[in-house]
Amino acid sequence: MTWVVLLLFSLGIPAAYSRSHTLQYDVTLVSAPTPGVPQFSIIVYVDGVPYGRYNSDIGRAEAFISISSLPFSSLLTVSEHMQQQTKLAQEYEIAHRQRLDFLMGIFNMTNDNGDTHIYQTKNACELHDDGTIGGYQEIAIDGKEILVYDKERVVFKPVTHEAVMMSHLWNERYDSTYTEIFMEIDCIEHMKMYLPYISTDLEKKVSPNVQISSSESESGTNLHCSGYGFYPRDVEVKWIKNGRDEIHSEEAAQILPNPDGTYQIRVSVGVTPEEGATYSCHIDHSSLENPLVVPFEPNKRSIWYIIIPVSAALLLLLLIILGVFIYRKRMTKDPKGSHQRVGTG
Template sequence: MAWILFLLFSLDLSAVYCRSHTLHFHITLASAPIPGLSQYSIIMYMDGVQYARYNSDIRRAQFYSASLNPLSEHLDMQTKYAQAFEVWQRHRLNFLMGVFNTTNGEGHIHVYQRKSACELHDDGTIGGYQDIAFDGKEFLVFDKETAVYIPSTQEAVMVSHLWNKHYDSTDSKMFIEIDCIKHMKLYLLYISNDLEKKVPPNVKISSSESESGTKLHCLVYGFYPRDVKVKWIKNETDEIYSEESAEIRPNPDGTYQIRVSVEVTPEEGATYSCHVDHRSLENILVVPFVPVESNKKNILYIIIPVGSALLVLLIVLGVFIYRKVPSGHQSVSTEDGD
């Protein structure tokens, strides 16, 4: 069976491509359930922007862009292929666990990852690659010219021989050079405008008190495309890692938002800032956190000088008015009193 993740229509896909494009498929499969994560997932990226996904929790392929909504029937077919592909990848994970003589005992969970990509260059030529990792270590790379998997490390030499013997790599070559390219051209017909669109993010900083200290919140919203990197930095150099899982969520207007929160124990003289990196920005956006006490002090620093200036102004104005009053008026008032 051909290595096809999604079914493609038999269309004459002719379009003009003004620049190079890359279509990625990232596949992850765990040997046992992991709390908070899908045991099996497929994520599709076009030029680094996430456009579709499938996972073992929802068991349906989903588009992230409304521009692809006309492909609803196509999406149903993609779901069927993604479900079938999940079975094939479980077989490969079990194969690797057998080769490496590993089990799920003592709480160990093993992870199989597969990354495939095809490239369509602006001159019409195509390229691509595929690599496979086990427990976070890449060990097989697909050689598209010879249509075999070659080892990335010395310990993977034996595994590469067994892998090429058990699995027909012709399907991988067909996917990279034919199916993936057709796939890309189909999507480009619908999302070419999306790929050029860039909307810079807005950032709002806030804080709240917690049992262990202070919680800093960085809300980044109204940005496009979807991919963004948000992190908290202490004293301009030290990254603060969040224990909470931050998820990018869609907005009704087609943009996205994300909130990243961290727990900190405020220290005298320490500074905190939220750093945002997005394709729409020429430089990383740095937004400092200003404690409420500092805001109050700043307000006092403003109020006191302004109040003093107003007081001086009133005194000067009073003296000026007093000097302008004619002396005759004062004499009349005295005579009337007699």
């Protein structure tokens, strides 16, 4: 079996490229069936843009590009092409399952008592703007990276001390020459095929929508700046105090994907409100000519949440004072009245 990377969705249109590009394959394999999660999946990215996929649930290779965008001459071969990729993906699943079994045996892992283990590999090639070629491959088990491909020595080397002995067994068992061939030949050829089909997506830019909110905590006020619906992925979001001082967030902000292919992010900071201080969220994105500056305006309702309880407390205090005053007034007029008994005749 030839270990070529799968999901070869393109049909070979040559093109010239003026900047660096990356083609990446993310492979995930789960050791036991898990509800809602395919046991095996591959997702293909070109310059960070999802391009195609295969997983054991759908059982076939799929391209994310629109069929209508293909040249007419290519439409006739699409069906046969996808069938070929489906067959390769199924063979690739068998190969990776054998590798997962090998790793589970080395690390003495089992699926007993409902335990589930996850094998992941990330394969990529890079075509730089000066014509040179790079790439990488990483292998992880249960979210912990254990092996990385050494392009110069054409072997996999361990990332952790526990993986040293395993790396020797791995290199004896699996020929790294296939990784080298994929990275330097197959992957680069595939990339050149794919790029024309997603050139529109690579050039697409969608400006972020921004929403500002706040919440109260024991330590003060938390300010939240949410940017959503933007594309491409790279974005900078930060909070600024008094128009000049950046407020560093203690919470790591993650850029998350949306179902429509755009992205979202939320940056939160904790502040202690000061009289006269201003706060604003600054968003910089390639779709914008100038960074967006969105000021934080305290929610008027939150002010009422403070005013109403305070007013109620003051009213209660006034009623108590008034009651005491009336009681003392009556006692002054008739100090014995409260102790007299009514006679029976």
